[in-house]
Amino acid sequence: MSAWQVHALRYAERNARTRRDSFLFDDRHDTPHPMDYFIWLLRCESEVILVDTGYDGAEAAARGRPILIDPVAALAPFGLGPADITRVIVTHMHYDHAGGLHLFPEARLHIQAAEMAYATGPCMCHGALRAPFSAGHVCEAIRRLYSGRVVFHDGDAEVAVGVTVHRIGGHSRGLQAVRVRTEAGWLVLASDAAHYYENIAARSPFPIVVDLEDMLLGFDRLKSLATTPALIVPGHDPLVTWLFPNDLADHVFRLDRGPTGKVPL
Numbered sequence: 685m686s687a688w689q690v691h692a693l694r695y696a697e698r699n700a701r702t703r704r705d706s707f708l709f710d711d712r713h714d715t716p717h718p719m720d721y722f723i724w725l726l727r728c729e730s731e732v733i734l735v736d737t738g739y740d741g742a743e744a745a746a747r748g749r750p751i752l753i754d755p756v757a758a759l760a761p762f763g764l765g766p767a768d769i770t771r772v773i774v775t776h777m778h779y780d781h782a783g784g785l786h787l788f789p790e791a792r793l794h795i796q797a798a799e800m801a802y803a804t805g806p807c808m809c810h811g812a813l814r815a816p817f818s819a820g821h822v823c824e825a826i827r828r829l830y831s832g833r834v835v836f837h838d839g840d841a842e843v844a845v846g847v848t849v850h851r852i853g854g855h856s857r858g859l860q861a862v863r864v865r866t867e868a869g870w871l872v873l874a875s876d877a878a879h880y881y882e883n884i885a886a887r888s889p890f891p892i893v894v895d896l897e898d899m900l901l902g903f904d905r906l907k908s909l910a911t912t913p914a915l916i917v918p919g920h921d922p923l924v925t926w927l928f929p930n931d932l933a934d935h936v937f938r939l940d941r942g943p944t945g946k947v948p949l
Contacts, residue, residue, distance in 0.1 A: 687867040688728040688846055690940040691931060692917065692924055693758040695738045696721035696751040696780070706880060708889040708896075720922045721780055723755055724873050724939075725762065726864055731844060732764065734791070735773045735862050735873055739783025743818065747779065753935055755784040761932040766790070773843060775875035775919075776856040777803045777825065778816040785824045793828050794843050796851050797836040799858025800825065807857070807894070816856075816892060850909060852877040854899025855892060861906060866940035869911025877902045879920040881948045884913075913949035914942060923948070 697720050704713040724735035738755040756766055772791040774782050776799055785793070803822045808814045828834050837860070839851050846865035853859055855876040862873040877899075878884045884903045893899050910916045917924060917939055924937060927945045931938035 686728055688726050688864050688940060689938070690864055690866060690871055690873070691725045691727075691762075692722045692928065692937045692939055693725060693755075694720050694722050694925060694935045694937065695753050695755055695758050696744070696749065697922075698749060704891075706890065707882070707886075708891050708893070710888065718922055719879070719920045720925065721751075721920060722924070723758065723784075724862075725759065725764075726847060726862075727762075728844075728846065732768060733771045733773060733844060733847060734759075734769045734788065736775055736781040736875065737772060737784030737787060739780050740787060743779055743783045746818075756787050758935060761936055771843070773847075773849060773860075773862055774799070774825070775862065775873075776859040777822060778856060778876070779818045779821060780816075781875065782821045782825065783818065785821060785828070791828075792833045792835060793825060794835045794837060794841075794849065795825065796849070796858035796860050797838050798851060798853070799856060799860075800829075800834075800836070802857030802894075813894060850905065852898065852902040852905055854895050854897075854902045855879075855890060857894055859902075861902075861909065863909050864940070866915075868940060868942035869915055870909065871915040871917065871939060872906055872910040873917050873919075874906050875919040877906055878916070878918045880918050881916075881921055881923060883918070884916065885949050914947040916947075916949065 699718040703717045726733040769788040849860045927943040928937040
């Protein structure tokens with residue numbers, strides 16, 4: 685089967701952040717440290733898979749975190765609309781990754797069983813753990829479950845030929861990374877198993893964490909899954925937009941041919 689094309693679609697940014705927001709232990713805690721938000725599109729011949737859905741204008745207003753482009757509009761350069769998305773890999777159910785599930789009503793969702801159990805279980809009694817989730821997004825996933833359109837995975841699994849998911853945990857109980865066969869080799873969409881390249885390179889954990897050991901072990905797991913560390917793509921690092929070329933539109937970056945610059949790993 686042919687290699688997959690992989691594109692990162694940048695739909696939001698948050699520049700009013702500091703290193704305190706990105707690293708659990710850091711001496712430069714007041715230094716500015718911006719964040720980008722992405723969803724990812726996988727294409728191979730006639731197959732299309734969306735990885736995560738971002739969040740929409742309503743969620744942006746509720747959280748005071750504006751978006752640059754609606755997730756549906758972000759797909760327009762590919763000639764795709766909501767009905768064309770029939771498979772969505774949900775890396776985890778935090779608002780910025782599962783906040784647009786309702787925008788793609790035809791999609792079957794691929795989720796780790798541990799993530800659904802976490803998002804609907806006793807851990808959500810704690811405000812600090814509940815904060816990155818929105819009840820409406822979780823309810824949408826449950827509605828999709830009751831309509832027979834959720835596929836649960838337990839650890840490593842194949843979603844399509846050349847596309848596999850791998851539970852990492854750490855940031856969220858059922859967080860999964862996505863491994864994709866490309867012309868450059870096995871590329872790994874880390875999602876929030878590594879928000880930034882620096883999380884991996886310095887082994888510096890992200891502050892939103894349910895299991896610190898899983899997060900630290902996850903950095904090594906990402907390296908083992910990728911053909912080369914240069915093919916690990918973190919979930920929120922603005923460096924992605926510098927290391928990978930624009931394609932089709934200003935918010936679209938092509939990943940499957942590898943980076944054009946040196947990756948700091």
